[in-house]
Amino acid sequence: MIGILVIIAISWLLLYFIEKQHILALGFLPIVQRLKQFLIGFLLTGILCVFIQYLEAYLKSSTWILNKNVTSGIILKSLWWDFKSVLTEELIFRGALLYILIQKIGSKKSILISAIAFGVYHWFSYGVLGNVMAMILVFIGTGLMGYAWAWAFSKTKSMMLPIGLHLGWNFIYNTIFSKGPLGELVLISKGGNELTDWISLLNFVSGLVIAPILVLIYVKCFVKKETEIKTMPDNELS
Template structure:
């Protein structure tokens, strides 16, 4: 919780010092509209994550089974962990800095910088620094996704759509399919075989290339471009 408060405080300070704006410049209002964007984003990446996990299960001939030890309290704690980590990353990569970059150097350059930074950041968070091939793959996948989410921020003029897109993927991936650092949670993979080279490549492409491309298509054709952040008025 302290990390979120610090991230919000720093974001607010940067916006005020550089743009003379409040935290509302990140498109938090109107609440109803922003909540709708958040939920749509959450559902889109959540469903895509489900499809990717079941494709992997099909390729491995494995099954997903319910964890008998799971409880609602554990799910809520895991959701809170996902929410905190996603919110902090959004404030860093799709928050005040991206807003300022867009204002100062334009949306295209700002989005690209955000995407590159997001890809490099995951070298450290995934622990692949020093492994050249893994670094390339991680950079491609997370960089593409970071580009899609930053573009969503730029077009919607709100952090809420990218927040929903990010949380939808992370919550389903980490909590529902137990792929995160918190161990076995809601569903557990049982049985199956190791993926062959072609199956492993197909699985990689589906998760780290196809999903970001589909999100990019959604942002390109279905997210209405707003001309300005009306709620981010000067103090």
């Protein structure tokens, strides 16, 4: 949590000294509208993740069973871990730096830079550096999703929709389907067969390509482009 507070402080300083803005320029207000965007994003990627996991189970002929050892406290602890990791990444990739880039060089270039940086970052977080094929696949999947989330930030002028989109996917993937680093949580995969090369490719495409493309379609067609609202007059910041 201390790391997040440090990132927020640095973000605030960057916004103030470069753009004469403060942290609310990242779009946390109005509260009701932003919470609605957050919830829509959470539900959208959460449902997509459920579909992808059951598609994988179908292809593998496996089933999902409830973990009898999981408790509400463990779930809340995992949710808190997911939230902290998501907020950290969002502050870095869809926070002050993206806001400043958009002001300086425009949305299109800034979104692309953010997506590339997000894809490269996951080479390290996924531990695939040096494995060329894995690096390509991870870059495509996370880069596309990073592009969708950065575009959502650009259109809404807020971090709340990207946070919802990111947390919805991570929480369902990590906590509900036990795919994260915290081990077996709510659901556990049981049985099944190893996927053949072609079926494995289909599974990859559905998870790391089709899902972000669907999010991109949502952002393009259903997210209204908002005009930037100054959170404080310039003379109050100077």
